[in-house]
Amino acid sequence: MTQAAERWQARALRRPAGVARFIEVYRDAGLLPLTPAESRLLADLERCLGCGNCLAVCPVLAALSPIPYPGPRAVGAGLSRSLPEYRTASELVGYCTTCMACEEVCPADVPVFRAVLMVRAKCFEQLALEGREPLPRLKLLLVDLFSQGRLGQLARWGAALQKLAYRRTSTGEMQARLPLALGALGSRLLPPLAARPLTAEFPGAVPGLDPGGPRVAVFAGCLDNYAYTDTGRALIEVLRRHSREVVVPAGQVCCGAPAYYAGDLPTAYRLAVENARVFAETGADFVVTACASCGDVLTGEYPVLARSPADPVASLAARARDVHAFLAGDVSFRPPRACPDPGGSLRVTLHDPCHLARGQGLAGEVRRLVSGLPGVEVEEMRDPGACCGGAGSYALDHHDVAVAIRRPKIEAIAATGARVVVTGCPSCRLHIADGLANAGLARPVRHFVELAQAAYDAERA
Amino acid sequence: MTGAGTKGTTLGGRVAAPAVLPTARGRAVRTEVAVIGGGLAGLVAALAAAEARAEVVLVRRGLGTTAMGSGALDFPAELPALWISGPSPCPGPESVVEAAEALVRWLGAEGLRLEDRPGAGLSLMDIFGHVRRADLAPASLAAGRVDRWPGAGEGGGGRLLFVEVEPYGAFRAEWCRRAAVAAGLVRDEQTAVAVVPVPGLEEEGDVPAVRVARALEDPDTGRVFAAAVAGRARRAGATAVALPPVLGLDRSPQVLLALELALTEAWSTDGGRPPVVFELLSPPPSVPAQRLLRALERRARAAGVRVEPGRVTGPAGGPDPVGRTGWARGLPVGAVTVETHGRTWTLAARRFVLATGKFVSGGLEAGERGLREAVFGLDVFVPPPPGWPPGRVPAGSRPARDLVWDRFTARHPVFEAGLAVDGRLRPLDAEGRVAAPDVLAAGSVIGGASHFADGSGSGVAAVTGFLAGRLAAAEGRRGA
Numbered sequence: 048m049t050q051a052a053e054r055w056q057a058r059a060l061r062r063p064a065g066v067a068r069f070i071e072v073y074r075d076a077g078l079l080p081l082t083p084a085e086s087r088l089l090a091d092l093e094r095c096l097g098c099g100n101c102l103a104v105c106p107v108l109a110a111l112s113p114i115p116y117p118g119p120r121a122v123g124a125g126l127s128r129s130l131p132e133y134r135t136a137s138e139l140v141g142y143c144t145t146c147m148a149c150e151e152v153c154p155a156d157v158p159v160f161r162a163v164l165m166v167r168a169k170c171f172e173q174l175a176l177e178g179r180e181p182l183p184r185l186k187l188l189l190v191d192l193f194s195q196g197r198l199g200q201l202a203r204w205g206a207a208l209q210k211l212a213y214r215r216t217s218t219g220e221m222q223a224r225l226p227l228a229l230g231a232l233g234s235r236l237l238p239p240l241a242a243r244p245l246t247a248e249f250p251g252a253v254p255g256l257d258p259g260g261p262r263v264a265v266f267a268g269c270l271d272n273y274a275y276t277d278t279g280r281a282l283i284e285v286l287r288r289h290s291r292e293v294v295v296p297a298g299q300v301c302c303g304a305p306a307y308y309a310g311d312l313p314t315a316y317r318l319a320v321e322n323a324r325v326f327a328e329t330g331a332d333f334v335v336t337a338c339a340s341c342g343d344v345l346t347g348e349y350p351v352l353a354r355s356p357a358d359p360v361a362s363l364a365a366r367a368r369d370v371h372a373f374l375a376g377d378v379s380f381r382p383p384r385a386c387p388d389p390g391g392s393l394r395v396t397l398h399d400p401c402h403l404a405r406g407q408g409l410a411g412e413v414r415r416l417v418s419g420l421p422g423v424e425v426e427e428m429r430d431p432g433a434c435c436g437g438a439g440s441y442a443l444d445h446h447d448v449a450v451a452i453r454r455p456k457i458e459a460i461a462a463t464g465a466r467v468v469v470t471g472c473p474s475c476r477l478h479i480a481d482g483l484a485n486a487g488l489a490r491p492v493r494h495f496v497e498l499a500q501a502a503y504d505a506e507r508a
Numbered sequence: 509m510t511g512a513g514t515k516g517t518t519l520g521g522r523v524a525a526p527a528v529l530p531t532a533r534g535r536a537v538r539t540e541v542a543v544i545g546g547g548l549a550g551l552v553a554a555l556a557a558a559e560a561r562a563e564v565v566l567v568r569r570g571l572g573t574t575a576m577g578s579g580a581l582d583f584p585a586e587l588p589a590l591w592i593s594g595p596s597p598c599p600g601p602e603s604v605v606e607a608a609e610a611l612v613r614w615l616g617a618e619g620l621r622l623e624d625r626p627g628a629g630l631s632l633m634d635i636f637g638h639v640r641r642a643d644l645a646p647a648s649l650a651a652g653r654v655d656r657w658p659g660a661g662e663g664g665g666g667r668l669l670f671v672e673v674e675p676y677g678a679f680r681a682e683w684c685r686r687a688a689v690a691a692g693l694v695r696d697e698q699t700a701v702a703v704v705p706v707p708g709l710e711e712e713g714d715v716p717a718v719r720v721a722r723a724l725e726d727p728d729t730g731r732v733f734a735a736a737v738a739g740r741a742r743r744a745g746a747t748a749v750a751l752p753p754v755l756g757l758d759r760s761p762q763v764l765l766a767l768e769l770a771l772t773e774a775w776s777t778d779g780g781r782p783p784v785v786f787e788l789l790s791p792p793p794s795v796p797a798q799r800l801l802r803a804l805e806r807r808a809r810a811a812g813v814r815v816e817p818g819r820v821t822g823p824a825g826g827p828d829p830v831g832r833t834g835w836a837r838g839l840p841v842g843a844v845t846v847e848t849h850g851r852t853w854t855l856a857a858r859r860f861v862l863a864t865g866k867f868v869s870g871g872l873e874a875g876e877r878g879l880r881e882a883v884f885g886l887d888v889f890v891p892p893p894p895g896w897p898p899g900r901v902p903a904g905s906r907p908a909r910d911l912v913w914d915r916f917t918a919r920h921p922v923f924e925a926g927l928a929v930d931g932r933l934r935p936l937d938a939e940g941r942v943a944a945p946d947v948l949a950a951g952s953v954i955g956g957a958s959h960f961a962d963g964s965g966s967g968v969a970a971v972t973g974f975l976a977g978r979l980a981a982a983e984g985r986r987g988a
Contacts, residue, residue: 098793099716100571147849151817152718154576154793156569156870161850347851406849408816 056178058313085165092162094155095120101149101159106434107142110451116142119149119159122166137170137310141186142448144441145308146401146434167310182309189440193269193305194314199244202273206242215239218491219277220480235446236481238274238473245272245279246297253283255290260378263290264331266322266345266367268338269301270473278473278493281500282337282370288503289378298325302341305440307348316352316360323349323359326366333377334367337496339403339472340439342369347406369403370496371471375412383502386422388466394424395498396465398456398479399432400472409471417469417495420502428459437478449478457482460490468492536843537816539565540984541977542857544820544844544883545871547572548581548966549951549973550863551804552607555614556977557861558811562985565855566808567846569819571793572801573869574969578634578789579753579796580642580649581966583608585627588964590972591889591900591956594931599971607974608644608967615646617810618803619761623650626967631655634789635679635752637687641963646796648755648764652786658747659694666747667698669783671737674705677714678790679752702740707732720754721795724763730756734770742774746783753787753796760799816855818848820864820883824856837937840946841884859984861976862927862935863950863969871953872925879903879925881953886935886943889928889955891921900928900955902938919961926955933976946984950976 081089101119102108108118116139140163149159174181182190192198213221220236245267255263263286271279286293299322303315322345326334336342345367353361374380387393397413404410410432418425436442436452443449456479460468468483468490470476476492483490543554546568554566586601604626612622624630628643631654639654658666668688672681681701689696707729709715724730741749749771756763764785771782787796809815823835824843835841843856864871864883872888873880879888880903889900890911903925911922927935933948951969952959959965 096793098718100718100793100798102716103718103722150570150849153570154573156819158850347849350852351850405817406851408848408853411814 053178056175058175088158088161088165091156091158095157096155098154100152100154104148104152106144106146106148106436106452107448110436110448110454111142119143119163122159122163137167137174137182140166140170141183142445144401144434144436144438144449144452146438147405148401148432148434151405164308164310167308168312169310171310171312181311183444185444186309186440189443190305190309190311192440193301194303194311194318196300198269198273198301202240202244203242206240209237209240213237216480216484217489218480218484220477220484222484235443236477236484238270238477240274241276243276245276246295246299248276248280249283249293249295250297253287253293253295255287255292257289257378258291260290261332262292262330263294263373264326264329264334265293265295266299266302266326266334266336266338266341267295268336268341268473270477271336271338275473275476278337278497281494281496282335284500284503285370285374285496286335288381289374294329294331296325296329300325302338302344303348303352304340304344307344307352308439312352315348319349319352319360319363323363326363327359332366333373334363335370335373336367337370337471337494338474339369339400339406340474342367342372343402343406369407369409369471371403371409371412371416372407374416375409380416380419382419382421383499383506384421385502385505385508387420387498387501387505388422389505392422392424393467393498394426394463394465395467395469396426396428396460396463397431398428398435398460398468398470398475398492400470400475401432401434401438403471404432413469413471413495417498420498423498426463426465428463428465430455430459433459435475435478435482437472437474439474442474442478450482453478453482457486457488461486461488466490467498469495469498471495536854536856537565537814538856539563539814540857540986541565541859541861541980542567542844542855543813543861543863543977543980545572545861545863545865545869545951546805546815547801547863547865547869547951547969548574548804549865549953549969549976550861551801551808552611552970552973553861553863553950553977553980554808554813554815555804555811556610556974557981557984558808558813558977560978560981560985562981564808564813564981565857566813566815567818567820567855568815569817569870571798573865574966575794575797575801576792576868577797577966578632578640578642578649578791578794579798579800580630580632580640580645580789581622581970582641582959582963583626583643583967583970584962584964585625587967587971588957588962590954590968591926591928592931592933592954593928593936599975603971603975604967607971610974611644611970614807615800615803618807620799620803621647623647632789633684633688633693633750634791635684636791637684637691639691639693640789644966646800648760648785648787649753649789649796650786651784652750652788654693656784657694659698667700667745668694668748668750669700669702669741669744669746670750671740672701672703673720673752673754674703675709675712675715676706676717676720676752676754678717679788684750684788700744700746702737702744704733704736704740717752717754717790717795718757718798721757721760724754725756725759727762727766730763730766731770734767737767738770738774741771741783747781748784748786751785751787753790753794755787755795757795757799758802816846816848818846818853820844820855821847821852822883822885824854835884835944837943838941839944841944842946844883857984858946858986859980860944860947861950861973861980862947862953863973863976864953866923866926866952874908874922878908879922881927881935884935884944884947886927886947887937888925890925919958923958923960924955926953929954932979933972948976948980 171181303318307315349364435456436449540563541557543566670681775782888903937943950972
């Protein structure tokens with residue numbers, strides 16, 4: 048048993064006496080006790096009619112042929128009722144990008160997305176109990192990169208090295224000078240690692256321009272903190288104009304999304320508790336992020352993780368906002384008076400990240416904000432809410448599938464006359480930028496706050 | 509610092525936290541009219557309210573239960589007696605005409621042509637060979653009315669070709685052909701069958717209807733398929749072609765057009781008239797019904813309605829309608845809690861339209877403790893026992909076993925169960941008082957009609973939805 052596996056096993060066994068006894072008796076039979084919420088979820092899954100609507104919208108099924116993934120219907124109806132072989136099940140549900148499209152076409156309101164998360168958590172727990180590695184090696188490495196804070200260490204040491212082996216593309220990503228070294232993944236664009244994370248760049252409070260505005264703390268998110276620091280700086284610049292003070296607490300950790308979506312709920316909760324402590328100390332009115340996935344986890348999954356309504360994790364969730372929600376709802380957005388493009392007009396197209404549009408319901412807010420910038424014209428691409436396949440570490444540990452899911456997205460972007468693709472998620476940004484580069488389309492992918500900052504700068508000029 | 513469940517406080521004497529607390533969707537959503545339910549009643553209510561210039565948010569769980577239908581609408585010229593009390597107890601024939609016209613107009617704007625009129629009584633065949641009745645139907649279904657089949661009426665010639673679409677497993681052309689012949693709808697020698705594959709799906713075994721429909725929307729796939737169908741129709745000498753309802757989801761007009769062009773081309777050599785193409789009805793959730801709902805939803809979005817997927821779990825402030833703390837009977841509801849993908853958020857509105865349907869859609873729940881209304885715990889009524897004067901009694905006053913008869917095809921009282929409302933569609937409690945002044949009911953959640961026995965489900969949904977939407981807009985608009 049590896050050291051990590053021992054740690055997981057010890058943690059899995061640390062349960063109330065009755066539950067521990069249940070596990071002891073039934074462990075070999077592969078039976079784990081269900082929580083009340085999980086029992087309710089299983090009852091909800093029984094509503095499945097087997098109609099197959101979900102199969103028609105699942106991006107994984109559309110991309111894969113032949114199909115090793117049984118699709119949302121099987122997840123809903125089959126896998127979640129019996130988990131006889133945890134390893135097989137965990138590989139199958141690993142194919143889900145958690146895009147949630149299936150839930151929106153289900154005539155029976157079957158919570159497939161919740162079921163996938165539950166199956167993952169159960170698989171993880173069971174394998175941990177057996178003293179086995181609960182995830183494939185690459186996935187473990189990727190999850191640890193975030194949840195153990197290794198991305199920060201990697202960025203500190205790797206930023207200089209990356210500049211040697213990679214060159215910066217015209218759109219801001221990093222491309223390998225010698226792409227042969229790592230096979231298929233070697234030619235993949237990487238985010239530009241920053242030697243100095245955003246949290247170190249802003250150690251003190253940044254004074255805001257609106258003395259009557261709220262006090263805002265920035266949740267940077269790993270990608271914007273260690274790689275896309277331009278987005279982070281733009282976020283702070285935009286927030287400054289809508290607050291009396293902006294702080295970027297140095298002690299913040301990963302939101303927990305990689306661990307949570309891999310089924311490692313204890314690690315996700317540990318990170319949530321740490322963030323709740325760090326942000327409670329700031330005393331900020333709002334905790335704002337420019338990362339769709341972080342925002343979705345902070346606002347949507349922290350209440351699920353919280354152990355009681357009084358849990359500090361729940362109160363962080365209540366104050367957390369995606370920046371689009373914050374600008375459109377909590378303050379009155381003051382649009383810049385200049386166009387972000389020096390030419391005076393800019394045509395953009397929007398990609399809706401799953402966890403922004405479906406997860407947080409902000410597709411309308413994004414459109415109102417982007418089209419509110421002077422000179423900016425939005426040209427909708429075909430099916431802007433279709434999953435791009437990025438899905439965090441999914442793009443690496445299911446690279447072939449992620450690339451196949453992305454194909455229609457790149458075609459949809461290419462069919463527009465847009466010069467810039469706007470999206471509210473750094474993970475979507477990376478995956479789409481890589482796809483555009485492969486297709487020979489040098490169109491930058493940017494966050495709304497970067498456009499807004501450029502416009503504010505132009506206004507000053 | 510404010511935590512969940514506390515009221516707004518001032519921070520440093522400057523900023524007040526929002527009064528309705530932000531929840532999982534980031535913050536509370538406020539609107540003038542909130543529609544709960546995205547079936548026919550909910551969408552019609554949302555569109556009617558939006559046309560009356562109200563700000564509308566519609567919350568729906570998955571697809572509305574109208575998707576469980578065939579896409580052909582049962583829409584009588586006169587509604588059955590619903591439990592609506594007030595100066596004009598039931599929406600009259602003029603309301604039926606108005607609602608039907610609006611529905612035809614909205615769907616027409618999205619490229620979906622509805623044919624015929626309320627009370628028309630069209631006879632349409634389904635993929636199992638049973639004839640079903642409908643009043644309003646999308647053109648592709650209405651073209652298949654059995655009184656226009658070969659052999660019927662003047663002349664009586666022609667031939668009907670049943671086309672099986674591979675790999676859509678639910679439809680067997682030969683079974684359907686035999687059923688049609690056995691029912692005396694068409695003579696044996698006037699029928700033929702053919703099997704046509706959908707390019708790209710051959711290897712996949714039994715494929716859901718929606719998947720086939722989407723595959724045919726691809727122009728190349730659609731062209732190859734259309735050419736194959738036209739070839740088989742030409743060889744069979746068909747004057748009519750029956751297909752299962754899989755001809756496209758959002759782009760069905762284009763798929764149909766490709767088919768008609770291919771047939772015209774196949775018939776161009778001898779100048780004869782190409783055959784009529786139509787779709788048979790199918791069991792739920794059918795593609796035509798989803799087309800209809802999706803087209804209405806597109807129209808609603810275009811009219812400014814904000815459509816949010818989610819399940820309304822109850823009035824804000826209490827997770828459970830029984831143990832709630834945030835709302836007391838007789839007072840306005842104000843705000844509801846919504847759960848979307850497992851995350852909860854708050855929706856505040858000046859008027860709520862409750863269009864949650866009956867049992868399939870979860871508007872009414874039947875359990876050990878009898879019948880209950882799922883969102884607000886409103887009083888549910890059932891028809892009185894046999895021998896009593898007509899009307900309604902509270903659901904709890906009649907044993908649940910009396911609500912369902914032994915005979916399957918009987919008129920079961922349980923399907924007439926529902927809310928009783930006043931003339932402004934506001935739900936009433938057992939004592940006849942308004943239970944929530946800011947809630948209006950629409951569709952089959954209102955009791956009194958049995959959509960199975962009366963053949964009136966779509967009509968009730970559209971007419972009450974239309975009225976509720978207008979009333980909610982008039983009452984809910986700010987400054988109104």
